[in-house]
Amino acid sequence: MNQAKANDVLVATLDNLLDYAQFHFSLEEKLLLKHSYTHTEDHVRQHGCYLKEIKIYRAMIKDGVTHVDNRPITVDLWKFLKDWLVNHIKTEDMTYRDYFIRKGVISKNDDFFLPFSGDNESASG
Ligand SMILES: [Fe+2]
Secondary structure (H helix, E strand, O other): OOHHHHHHHHHHHHHHHHHHHHHHHHHHHHHHHHOOOOOHHHHHHHHHHHHHHHHHHHHHHHOOOOEEOOEEHHHHHHHHHHHHHHHHHHHHHHHHHHHHHHHOOOOOOOOOOHHHHOOOHHHOO
């Protein structure tokens, strides 16, 4: 696969990631607001930073950028995505999960991602 084709695939992948992230964050933010999570503002800000960063990578790759500081841009992108998963989902999202358990919104045995299916009543309103 040539570089231009590889960049096209990467841009399309980032578009899919952005679509899903916006869908997921929207549901998550509705839940945080609905249940008056105390750190909602900071959590929403983190989501915004994530989306902004992905859009920056997408724009650079779309413009044909392949390296940053002599490293393949995919190395930096992968590190960013991995760090996000570890730091945000495993730490920040688990913090509001614990809050939801304390408030009785979910139980310890609930599938944490069930509220994000899009058709769960707890995600509406
Ligand atoms: Fe989150």
